Amino acid sequence: MTTAPQPTEPTRRPAVEGDAHLLELLASQQAALRESESRYRTLVEWAPQAVAVHRNGKLLYVNPAAVALLHGRTASEIVGKHIGDFLHLDDRQVALERALMAMEQGSSLQLREEKLMRLDGTIALVEIQSMSIQYDGEPAVYVVAHDLSQRQEDEKLIHQLAFYDALTNLPNRRLLTDRLQQALLNSGRKQCFGALILLDLDHFKGINDLMGHEVGDALLMQVAERLLLCVRKNDSVARVGGDEFMVLLETFAVTTLEAARYAEIVAKKMAQRLSEPYTLFGTHYASTPSIGISVFQEGASSHSDVIKKADAAMYQAKAAGRNTIRFFDPSMQAQALARAAFEQDMRLGLEQQEFVLHYQVQVNKQGQIIGVEALARWVSAKHGQVPPSRFIPLAEENGLILPLGQFVLESACQQLARWASQPDTKHWTVAVNVSARQFAHEQFVAHVAVVLKTTGADPRRLKLELTESMLVKNMASIVAKMNAIKALGVSFSLDDFGTGYSSLSYLKQLPLAQLKIDQSFVRNLLTDPNDAVIARTVVALGHSLGMTVIAEGVETAEQCQLLTAMDCDAFQGYYFGRPVPAADLLKLSAHIGP
Numbered sequence: 001m002t003t004a005p006q007p008t009e010p011t012r013r014p015a016v017e018g019d020a021h022l023l024e025l026l027a028s029q030q031a032a033l034r035e036s037e038s039r040y041r042t043l044v045e046w047a048p049q050a051v052a053v054h055r056n057g058k059l060l061y062v063n064p065a066a067v068a069l070l071h072g073r074t075a076s077e078i079v080g081k082h083i084g085d086f087l088h089l090d091d092r093q094v095a096l097e098r099a100l101m102a103m104e105q106g107s108s109l110q111l112r113e114e115k116l117m118r119l120d121g122t123i124a125l126v127e128i129q130s131m132s133i134q135y136d137g138e139p140a141v142y143v144v145a146h147d148l149s150q151r152q153e154d155e156k157l158i159h160q161l162a163f164y165d166a167l168t169n170l171p172n173r174r175l176l177t178d179r180l181q182q183a184l185l186n187s188g189r190k191q192c193f194g195a196l197i198l199l200d201l202d203h204f205k206g207i208n209d210l211m212g213h214e215v216g217d218a219l220l221m222q223v224a225e226r227l228l229l230c231v232r233k234n235d236s237v238a239r240v241g242g243d244e245f246m247v248l249l250e251t252f253a254v255t256t257l258e259a260a261r262y263a264e265i266v267a268k269k270m271a272q273r274l275s276e277p278y279t280l281f282g283t284h285y286a287s288t289p290s291i292g293i294s295v296f297q298e299g300a301s302s303h304s305d306v307i308k309k310a311d312a313a314m315y316q317a318k319a320a321g322r323n324t325i326r327f328f329d330p331s332m333q334a335q336a337l338a339r340a341a342f343e344q345d346m347r348l349g350l351e352q353q354e355f356v357l358h359y360q361v362q363v364n365k366q367g368q369i370i371g372v373e374a375l376a377r378w379v380s381a382k383h384g385q386v387p388p389s390r391f392i393p394l395a396e397e398n399g400l401i402l403p404l405g406q407f408v409l410e411s412a413c414q415q416l417a418r419w420a421s422q423p424d425t426k427h428w429t430v431a432v433n434v435s436a437r438q439f440a441h442e443q444f445v446a447h448v449a450v451v452l453k454t455t456g457a458d459p460r461r462l463k464l465e466l467t468e469s470m471l472v473k474n475m476a477s478i479v480a481k482m483n484a485i486k487a488l489g490v491s492f493s494l495d496d497f498g499t500g501y502s503s504l505s506y507l508k509q510l511p512l513a514q515l516k517i518d519q520s521f522v523r524n525l526l527t528d529p530n531d532a533v534i535a536r537t538v539v540a541l542g543h544s545l546g547m548t549v550i551a552e553g554v555e556t557a558e559q560c561q562l563l564t565a566m567d568c569d570a571f572q573g574y575y576f577g578r579p580v581p582a583a584d585l586l587k588l589s590a591h592i593g594p
């Protein structure tokens with residue numbers, strides 16, 4: 001049984017024998033003292049704040065509020081322990097020093113926030129005040145702890161209500177504005193551009209009024225979820241009004257056009273996601289957004305300007321018939337429109353068979369043709385010859401790479417089957433470039449198998465070229481897919497080797513047959529010693545892993561000689577021939593020889 005802390009007793013005057021008056025006085029003083037003690041004990045026992053007394057850290061008394069604060073059941077679980085047992089590691093050192101100071105100086109110490117470890121391991125944030133007292137006639141420290149957990153919860157709730165939307169849990173306009181101000185500062189510091197997307201649901205009022213607010217709310221919640229899936233971790237999606245959402249993109253773009261391009265890609269992704277059907281309370285609904293984009297950098301505009309511009313662009317999107325994207329900046333808008341038209345031309349070009357394949361020879365150390373690389377060409381009726389560097393990245397972005405890649409694979413395999421029937425070319429291999437999106441397609445393995453079957457091409461003569469950058473994520477599933485294709489008899493070459501995330505650990509895991517030295521290392525092979533070291537290392541590395549090595553971009557005899565001296569197995573480049581249609585290859589091949 002512990003006793004509540006006692007106030008220091010007044011000095012007793014010895015009673016004078018026979019002095020009845022004094023005895024009476026003393027008795028009444030003692031009675032008053034007992035009453036005061038009892039009142040004091042009751043006050044401490046019933047105090048809402050946690051109270052504890054310790055001497056040199058050893059706990060002598062805790063009141064019921066302290067037992068409750070520490071998630072104990074009885075005081076005996078706590079009394080006798082050291083205060084250090086209840087101090088969080090973050091605060092232990094300072095708190096123990098303070099406790100000692102309170103003992104030594106016999107004074108009271110200022111309020112301080114500390115974290116306590118409860119008996120069940122949870123943490124309580126408290127405000128601690130200590131003072132020295134006499135307890136059972138000896139110095140001790142009296143501690144009062146105010147539980148701040150509730151205050152913390154309240155603060156959290158206030159913050160949540162002040163900065164987040166209650167329906168979707170997304171940041172609200174106030175928080176988005178804060179973040180926009182921060183993003184403007186960051187964009188100035190990092191010398192890059194950001195973008196603000198303002199998005200409004202078309203005809204939302206109709207759904208809300210006709211179907212009721214419950215349906216409207218459910219739609220808004222699904223919109224919020226879909227928007228979050230379209231952005232990166234550092235971007236912010238906010239609900240800023242009834243059916244209005246803002247998305248703040250922190251791009252690393254160093255030009256406005258680059259930032260605009262990125263914002264457009266994200267906005268398109270959002271438009272597409274939000275246009276997919278919604279199931280709300282068992283019924284299907286359709287909804288589309290109108291989207292405005294404004295690109296910003298610090299100095300060029302204030303946060304309210306940026307918001308106004310995105311707002312104006314969004315109204316232009318509404319005026320243009322809804323379900324569309326508009327930029328505030330007319331030149332960006334013109335670029336976006338031109339790109340959309342170009343994409344449409346590409347779609348038409350695919351339908352009208354404007355895409356063809358050219359082939360570039362690959363030769364061995366003896367200068368004999370051992371195969372070719374298939375390279376796509378677009379001969380557009382409207383744009384003339386369009387280089388792959390222009391249409392491949394765009395096709396990757398808009399998904400056209402899937403039909404285009406399928407066309408390339410089919411045509412290359414048809415050609416491979418034709419060459420297999422001719423004595424001069426029957427040993428040739430054909431390398432086909434596969435883009436990341438194409439390879440990631442869940443049906444890719446099946447597509448390859450079907451194409452091989454329908455064209456009758458020999459899988460052992462087909463080589464798929466992958467690039468390093470597409471192999472960094474989901475290694476296990478990539479390896480599994482490559483193995484499934486390898487099981488068909490097809491081999492793999494790693495394109496642009498050395499320009500990406502080359503790491504021995506992933507190289508070892510991949511079922512590769514060949515490494516391709518990137519042409520950027522071959523270009524200055526004779527003048528830049530670093531490039532020569534890289535090329536030599538790639539050859540040695542490839543061989544040590546049991547792969548062959550091919551160098552691309554070989555333009556001169558000297559480059560070829562040096563690469564041969566490095567023991568490179570095969571070569572490709574203008575020195576041997578530019579990419580040409582299949583019909584022109586045989587003429588060209590007559591000129592290549594040892």
Ligand SMILES: Nc1nc2c(ncn2[C@@H]2O[C@H](COP(=O)(O)O[C@H]3[C@@H](O)[C@H](n4cnc5c(=O)[nH]c(N)nc54)O[C@@H]3COP(=O)(O)O)[C@@H](O)[C@H]2O)c(=O)[nH]1
Pocket residue numbers: 360373374375376377387388389392405408433434435465495496519552553554555572573574575579
């Ligand atoms: N996913 C697909 N990508 C493809 C396809 N077709 C082409 N591409 C990729 O487009 C990029 C540009 O290709 P291209 O303009 O055809 O350039 C290739 C060669 O023409 C060029 N090359 C070859 N030899 C030399 C040389 O001696 N000097 C020099 N300056 N350039 C040369 O190199 C390109 C070959 O690239 P690679 O694929 O890395 O071997 C390019 O990235 C293509 O991959 C396609 O069907 N699908």
